[in-house]
Amino acid sequence: MKKVLSYWLKRISISLFVFCVTYTAMAQKYVTCTNCGGTGIGMVTMTGSMPCLLCFGKGKIIDAYNAGRALGLVTNGKLALVQGNYTTAKQAFYQAMDECEDGLATFFYGVCLELGMGIEANPNAALAYYKSGNSRGEPNCKAALERIHTSGFWEATDETRHNFCRNLKTLMEMEAVAVQMNNNFFNTTSTLSRLSTSGRTCRGCNGTGHCSMCNDKGGYWNDAGYYVGKDIKTRTSCSSCNGTGQCKVCHGKGSI
CATH class of the missing domain: 1.25.40.10 (Tetratricopeptide repeat domain)
Incomplete structure (x- = not known):
């Protein structure tokens, strides 16, 4: 009889312990939703109301x-x-x-x-x-x-x-490496995003707006009489900018 009583007392004590631990672990701390003020209502329309998208209509969010x-x-x-x-x-x-x-x-x-x-x-x-x-x-x-x-x-x-x-x-070391890789990915993505936005520096001329081949000169003078002893020069337009002297990528603006 004592063994049976001892067994059930032990089972009850363990069950109570599990209940107390479970209750403590389940008691998540919540605060009033900052979006809806605790009402759970996000948007009111002519057909009714929609639940708050932050708390999903509960009025509470995790702290x-x-x-x-x-x-x-x-x-x-x-x-x-x-x-x-x-x-x-x-x-x-x-x-x-x-x-x-x-x-x-x-x-x-x-x-x-x-x-x-x-x-x-x-x-x-x-x-x-x-x-x-x-x-x-x-x-x-x-x-x-x-x-x-x-x-x-x-x-x-x-x-x-x-x-x-x-x-x-x-x-933990693997997690640290993963975090670093994630940061590198987002840093690279952020850089590419900035480069892809309007107004970035032109890579064709590095922002000068000048043709990178003729350096804004539009062409070249050739000394055609050098071999015949005469001062004869001819001008050849730059094949890159077609004589304009402007960068063909940004059209002289320096940015795109």
Whole structure:
């Protein structure tokens, strides 16, 4: 009888713990929509009203400041992990999860519990956090649950902790490279966009408006009497500008 009672008390305590964690993780912070003022109405027409395009008619939007702060805390936590500062990492993840209700922070805090990084290893507690993150759509928590279902929990050993942090460092380096490539792409796109707009400097004359072949002279004088001992000169028009002396690309304007 005592074993049965102990079993059900344990199940109830775990269920309550999962509920509390899930409730906390699901409680996203929202603020009044700045576009519709909380009404959810975007545009009023003769046939009726249309929902606000920013909040989709809900009147509330996710707090951008809160989301940005969560991102900063999670990033600091990840950096602390790869540097071996487990306690600092655990605190950053917990703060992002507790104050900002961040899903990714929930996953990393679960990992800290599972592997014993900055906190005593507690697989059951880690499982509860994974479930809470999965319930709100965090893909890393879903993958963790699938892993646990298939092969069980990770062992809380120095080797496992080292391997996790090493893989996290590799992933962060890949993300940094991807961000740099993305920035380079947009910088190049922005440059090309500026070059393609009206009024850009003409590449044919570098903005001078002069013919690049004759340099605004329109042609050349040829000393036709040089070989016969006579001062005879003939003029030949520039084949590029047809004698105008102007750049044929911008027609003398210097820009296009």
